[in-house]
Amino acid sequence: TGEVVRFYITNVANSRTFNITFEDTKIKLVASDISRYEREDWIPSVVIAPGERYVVDVQFGSPGNAIIANTIQAINHFRGEFYPRVDTLSNVTVSNQKNGEDLSGSFELLRENPEMASDIENLELYFNELPDYELETLVRAQNLPTPIVISMESDTLYVPPMEWNDAMPMMNWLSTAEQVTWILKDKASGLENGDIRWQFEQGDIVKIRIFNSPDSFHPMNHPIHLHGQRFLVLNRDGSRNQNFVWKDTAILPVGSTMDILVEMSNPGEWMFHCHIAEHLHAGMSFNFVVR
Missing domain, CATH: 2.60.40.420 (Cupredoxins -  blue copper proteins)
Structure with a gap:
């Protein structure tokens, strides 16, 4: 006790x-x-x-x-x-x-x-800057069986911000990565997934805005993960974070916008992806380089 x-x-x-x-x-x-x-x-x-x-x-x-x-x-x-x-x-x-x-x-x-407070003080000048990059999360489906398409149309009449349980196991069982593509889209260039090739210099401080579109075929929450670097979640839907911590993974609910501030400190070629394994397998990733 x-x-x-x-x-x-x-x-x-x-x-x-x-x-x-x-x-x-x-x-x-x-x-x-x-x-x-x-x-x-x-x-x-x-x-x-x-x-x-x-x-x-x-x-x-x-x-x-x-x-x-x-x-x-x-x-x-x-x-x-x-x-x-x-x-x-x-x-x-x-x-x-x-x-x-x-x-x-x-x-x-x-x-x-105090160490975290010192990090925040050193980076605070970047908090209100415009984002350097903007990403949108989407999903694209093709050649799905007609019964699944019909059921999905009713399924998406309401989409919760977080999908806590598997409410459609049959659809998940029947669909494959050949039919469903989960997407990270660079809004400036229009490039998607593996076609995105961001380049950075070691020491760059980069602000990235990520929007999880609620208007795609079947929107879901995404745990966004960066390899090799650390970031702060600055705000969600315009509300500033009140208690910072260094992250490499952060959840992005459906319909939400999240701003992260990435410290590009580790040279190499690294992956940016959704940490849901099925989404990663279905294309939701790209590599970026820190020189």
Whole structure:
């Protein structure tokens, strides 16, 4: 009872975003992909997309069995219904016995990270600049069986910002990368996926705006991932981020616009892609070079 446990969480699923809840606990957000947060914070759950990593401290309360679960608001597209769904990920036995050092006092403190604050101060002059590049996420489908096309037309009457559950397993099973292409489109050049060839110099600070179009055939949320570099999520839909952390993966909901500021610090040829494996396999990636 009262024990504080640090969890290092990585989402290695190919497509599923989790909303991880800890029963009868307090959860403190500490760090994400590449750094600690600017400030520690209390959170109700951990929303984690494929490829993301989070570090949280959890204090367990009453003795008994505490469930770690994926707690989501699922959707049935065809019936137009939301319904709660809870899948147990793990069970934790909480005993009366005291184990190890009592960390309750430090757990209650929300610490600040001076290194992150210094990074923000050095980069703040770029925050309000116009984006250097703009990307749009789309999907293109061809030669799908007629029943799937008809069902998809009704399916997209409403598209949730986040797709927590697989509401169309038959469509996913029947379609292939030969029929469905997931797209990253450079708005300035019109180039898509592997035809995009961005070039940078080491030390460049690059602002990229990414828009997840809700008007494509079947829009979905995308975990956007950059290899070899780190970035800050500056804002989402015009709302400035209030607690920065260095990332290499960030979720982009349907209909949302996200501005990221990338520090091009690592020379080489690197990949920019969606971290949903099926989307990557169906074309949603390109390479960029840092010289």
